[in-house]
Amino acid sequence: MTIHRFILLLLWLVAFFPGPAPFAADRPNIVVFLVDDMGVMDTSVPFLTDESGQPRRYPLNDFYRTPNMERLAAGGIRFSQFCAMSVCSPTRIAIMTGQNAARHRTTNWINPDKNNAGPQGPPDWNWRGLKRGGVTLAGLLRDAGYRTIHVGKGHFGPRNAEGADPRNLGFDINVGGASIGAPGSYYGQRSYGLSTQRSQAAVPHLEKYHGTETFLTEALTLEANARVSDAVKAGQPFFLYLAHYAVHAPFEPDPRFAAHYADSGKPPSAQAFATLIEGMDKSLGDLLGHLDKLGVAESTLVFFLGDNGSDAPLGQPHEIACAAPLRGKKGAHYEGGMRVPFIAAWARARAADPRQKRLPIPAGALQGQQAAVQDLFPTILSLAGAKAPPGHVVDGLNLEVLLQGDPDRSRPERFLMHYPHAPHRSDYWTSYRDGDWKVIYHYFPSAASEGSHYQLFNLDTDPFEQANLAASNPAELRRMMAGLIAALEAHQAVYPVDQQRAPLKPKLP
C-alpha cells in the first residue's frame, strides 16, 4: 500500500469509526475523594477567610502537612463554607442520593450490628440505609455508561443488609467497602484488623497486602489506581469514589510520617492523627500522578472533601480546640462539627480541553458562598449528561456556577442539619442556617445547650459562635425557628419521641 492510500484509509477509519469518542470527548471522568472525619482545619491549606474574604492561616494550618492538597487547591477552587452532616453515614448517603439526611432519614451513623436510634430517637429513622434498586449517583452514572469504582469505606447499611455491599448500590467494582465505619487496623501486619480483637471491623478484599508493611491508605490507593488503569484501557469513562478510612479512629501512627510531628509538642494521639492526614495527602498526590501517567488528567474532574467535622484529638468537643478557630468537632452542633474541606479541580488544567471549556475552574480560587454535600449529586449528574428519574426528590443544588468562581444569587444560603439521636457529642438537635444566621434547637435542654432549647448565632459578626443571641434577639430567634420548623416539615423529617413514643416536634419560642 502506498503512503497515499494508507492515509486515505486512515481518514476513512477516523470518519466512520470514531470509537468511544462521544464519551471521551464530552464527558469528564469523575473522582470523589472523600476523607473520613476530616474537618476544614485538618490541613495546611487555609480554607477560612478574613473579613475581606481572603484566605487566612491559623496555627493548625501550620501543624498539618498536606502538600498535594495545596497543589490541588492551587489548580482549582476551594470553598470556605462547605457543610456536611455531622457524622458519617448521613453524609455518605446524601452524596449518593442528593438528599439532605432529614429526607433520606439515615440521620445517624449506622452501627453495623444494632439499631442505634438512641433511647428517644425516631423509631422510623433509616437505620438500614441504602437498598438495592434505589436511586444512587453510582447507579445513574453506570446507566449512563460510566465504569463505577468504589474503593474504601462504604458504611451505607448494616451488616448483611443490601447497603453493606456497594455493588448493590450501582458500583461495578468494590474494594474495601462494607458495613463497617472504621477499620479494625490501618496496619497490613495486622491484616487491617483481622488478626486483632477488632476483627469484626477488618477491612475486606485486601488479602494480598496482609503481613506486609503496606499501610491501609496506601493499599487502597494502589487498588484505586489499578482499577482506573483498567477503565482507561477499556476506553470507558470512570467514576472513582475513593473513600478513605483515614483519618477516622483508631489513631494508629503511619510510620512513614511520624518523624514530621515528633517535635510538635502535641500529644501522641494528635501526632498519629497528623500522620493519617499526611498519608491521605500522599494518596491524593499518587492518584493525581497516576492520572497524569495514564494521560487522562485533563479529562478528569476531582472533588475532594471531608464527610463531617474534624475529629482531631486536641480538646473538648464543644470548645475551640479540635477545629480552632471554629468551635466544636465531629458530632457537635457548632460549625466545627459540620464544616469540611472542599476542593474541585481538573486533575490537570488545560483551557483548550472541551470538557474544561464547558466547566472552566479558576486556579487558586476561593468560593465564599455556602454549599453542602448533597450538591455533588446534581452537579456530577449534569456534567455526565445524566438525570435523576422523576419522583426522586433532590435537595442538592447544582454547583457549576460556584465552581467557576462566580456568585450564584439563585441559591439560598440555607443548611439544615438534623440529628434526632443520642448519645454523641451533642444529643437530639437540629440546626438551621439561613444567610448569616444560625439557630440550633435542642429537643432536651442540657449543659451543652446552655440550659435552653435555643441557641442563636450570627456567623458574620461571630463566626466562632461565642455570643448566643437567643435571649437578646427574640424576633430573629422566632424568625429562624419558623424557618427551621418549616424546613424539617418540607423534608418530611422524623423526630425524637417523648416517653409515650409520640414525636417531639420543635416549638417556637
Ligand code: CA
Ligand atoms: Ca466520618
